[in-house]
Amino acid sequence: MGVTELKRKARRNRAIATNKVNAIKQLLRKPTIKNVDVEAIKASFAEKKAA
Template identity: 65%
Template sequence: MAVTRLIRKDRRNKAIANNKVAAIKHLKSRPTIQLVDIEAIKAEFAAKAAK
């Protein structure tokens, strides 16, 4: 009995999976946003405005 392999479909499925993995890796490679001290930033602007 012969086996039919859907080569194009297999290639497309693997490409979709690889693209998803690459997108996740790309998102994880970005640095996380650090906690920002808003009061310190406001004080800096006030100091600059006072000059």
């Protein structure tokens, strides 16, 4: 009995895996927000509430 290669399925599986890896890399590429001034944000909310 001969071995059959499912070339189209293999190509699709590789494409799906590559797309998942690229999506994860794209999400990780975004910078994290650091040094947020919490007090200034609270003050701005207080100003909006007073107005």
